[in-house]
Amino acid sequence: MGREKTKRNLTYKPAFKDFIPENRPFTGVTLLLDEEMEAIYLMDILNLYQEEAAISMDVSRPTFTRILKNARQKLTRALVYGNKISIQDDNLSYIVAVCSASKDNFKSILSTDQYISIYKVENSEVALIKLFESDVFLKKQKPAIVLPQIFLQFNVNIFLSTRIGEGVKNSLLAKGIQTIEKQIERKEELIGLLSS
Structure with missing residues (x-):
């Protein structure tokens, strides 16, 4: 049995949760987890270093690196294959x-x-x-x-x-x-x- 996933500290609230290719029907759906969106926000919008971003999310640096890598791979695949991108947002506050x-x-x-x-x-x-x-x-x-x-x-x-x-x-x-x-x-x- 795997370890229980620890709660992440998430501050980013997406204004838009779905992105659909415009010029033809999309071929699939890529779900970007809220923690993955947070990692992208911290690194690519706020320009934090990985150590600072990991502290902000209350995770270890290796865990943050894995989350960020997964997010970027998902986004790249969605762009290459023409998938709809949906952002998970479980934080109701x-x-x-x-x-x-x-x-x-x-x-x-x-x-x-x-x-x-x-x-x-x-x-x-x-x-x-x-x-x-x-x-x-x-x-x-x-x-x-x-x-x-x-x-x-x-x-x-x-x-x-x-x-x-x-x-x-x-x-x-x-x-x-x-x-x-x-x-x-x-x-x-x-x-x-x-x-x-």
Whole structure:
């Protein structure tokens, strides 16, 4: 009997879970495990070294190397053979960042507003992780430079705002953070954000 698989620390939340070849019918399906997507995210998006990425996932370096190798082989085969790529996503929780002009309401939620709220959404519950003043507001710094760094510290998956400039969108996307343009009034509206 084999050993029980240890739980991996996964922070990446895929915005898109299925990729289908466009110019002809696909010939098969390649399933990319959530841990394999995490390995690619850590190495190829965040540009971490394998040792750092292994620590982030809470696995040994040899285990991380094996996960990464499997992921890259699967992606290569899918591209060569024209397979549909499906990304497994068993993690039902996600972390959302919202910038707001007030500590108490969401009347204004823009990247230049005074406060940053970080929420964890899990099992239809919303919990505030941290609320703090933003350097974008306090020091008049550029959101596209400041926000990605802050959000990575909290493993943010989604940035929610009523209006998001292209520079902010691109800099967050480069770090694997989704952006959603939507007005909300209550924190409970963060539930189901990925399914809407």
